[in-house]
Amino acid sequence: MTSASSPEPFGARLRRAMDERGPLCVGIDPHASLLTDWGLSDDIAGLERFTHTVVEALADRVAVLKPQSAFFERFGSRGIAVLERAVADARAAGALVLMDAKRGDIGSTMAAYAATYLDPASPLFSDAVTVSPYLGYGSLRPALDLARESGTGVFVLALTSNPEGAEVQHAVRGDGATVAATMLDHLRAENAGAAPMGSYGAVVGATLGGAAAAQGTDLAINGPLLAPGIGAQGATAADLPRVFGAAAGDVVPNVSRGVLRHGPDVAALRESAERFAGEVREALGG
Numbered sequence: 001m002t003s004a005s006s007p008e009p010f011g012a013r014l015r016r017a018m019d020e021r022g023p024l025c026v027g028i029d030p031h032a033s034l035l036t037d038w039g040l041s042d043d044i045a046g047l048e049r050f051t052h053t054v055v056e057a058l059a060d061r062v063a064v065l066k067p068q069s070a071f072f073e074r075f076g077s078r079g080i081a082v083l084e085r086a087v088a089d090a091r092a093a094g095a096l097v098l099m100d101a102k103r104g105d106i107g108s109t110m111a112a113y114a115a116t117y118l119d120p121a122s123p124l125f126s127d128a129v130t131v132s133p134y135l136g137y138g139s140l141r142p143a144l145d146l147a148r149e150s151g152t153g154v155f156v157l158a159l160t161s162n163p164e165g166a167e168v169q170h171a172v173r174g175d176g177a178t179v180a181a182t183m184l185d186h187l188r189a190e191n192a193g194a195a196p197m198g199s200y201g202a203v204v205g206a207t208l209g210g211a212a213a214a215q216g217t218d219l220a221i222n223g224p225l226l227a228p229g230i231g232a233q234g235a236t237a238a239d240l241p242r243v244f245g246a247a248a249g250d251v252v253p254n255v256s257r258g259v260l261r262h263g264p265d266v267a268a269l270r271e272s273a274e275r276f277a278g279e280v281r282e283a284l285g286g
């Protein structure tokens with residue numbers, strides 16, 4: 001039940017989208033090299049065409065689109081304008097938009113980042129945002145609170161897909177828990193009691209192999225698990241069961257370059273996304 005004062009929580013909206021469209025998330029990452037490969041100029045016109053094409057191809061069929069803010073920010077205010085339009089167009093076509101901004105700062109500044117992405121009055125209002133907890137999980141509180149109010153979601157970096165992440169995330173605290181497991185514990189507490197699923201997600205790379213299981217890290221947080229790393233970073237959908245074990249039903253696998261390299265042809269982009277979606281279905285038994 002929703003009303004103007006209590007919007008439907010992101011977790012419920014995401015679960016429905018995953019049920020209806022499958023769990024795949026496709027990234028919108030306009031790398032300069034991709035613009036070139038698509039026959040586009042590495043400028044604002046190229047950025048606009050690339051972004052519009054991806055939204056046109058996929059926003060009416062994938063559960064989640066994840067624009068990577070950095071590739072828009074590098075063009076300054078005009079890049080941000082393209083991003084604003086992409087967010088609005090993708091949401092209008094039925095995709096949930098996860099803004100990949102990976103923000104993290106002291107709480108008072110975090111409040112401004114939260115307002116940027118999670119306040120419905122903001123031009124960049126999105127369904128969810130990625131955040132970094134490495135100024136301390138508590139520093140994220142303004143985003144966690146605003147998400148609850150606005151029916152949006154927050155994805156917290158826990159075990160990232162890049163090899164460099166281990167020196168921070170696998171570090172063992174005084175109490176014997178790894179830093180990553182501590183972040184997952186916080187998220188599990190945040191999502192406690194939510195049905196069908198909480199709105200607070202973790203980012204856990206599809207590239208991790210059996211690392212989480214080997215460390216005894218419980219990935220089940222009653223919330224979504226964004227799994228980047230499929231495609232260009234070397235992981236495949238077939239890796240998901242080993243990485244996620246019993247939590248595999250909450251996984252939102254992300255592919256960016258693996259799909260985008262098939263553009264600019266709209267049909268080819270759709271085919272590629274459908275192929276990854278099929279591999280995910282097969283791997284997860286959906």
Ligand SMILES: O=C(O)c1cc(=O)[nH]c(=O)n1[C@@H]1O[C@H](COP(=O)(O)O)[C@@H](O)[C@H]1O
Binds near residue numbers: 258
């Ligand atoms: O938060 C993310 O999305 C993210 C977290 C992580 O651990 N690893 C990771 O690759 N990402 C993002 O996911 C996307 C992966 O892109 P591809 O490697 O091209 O599929 C990029 O936008 C990354 O910034």
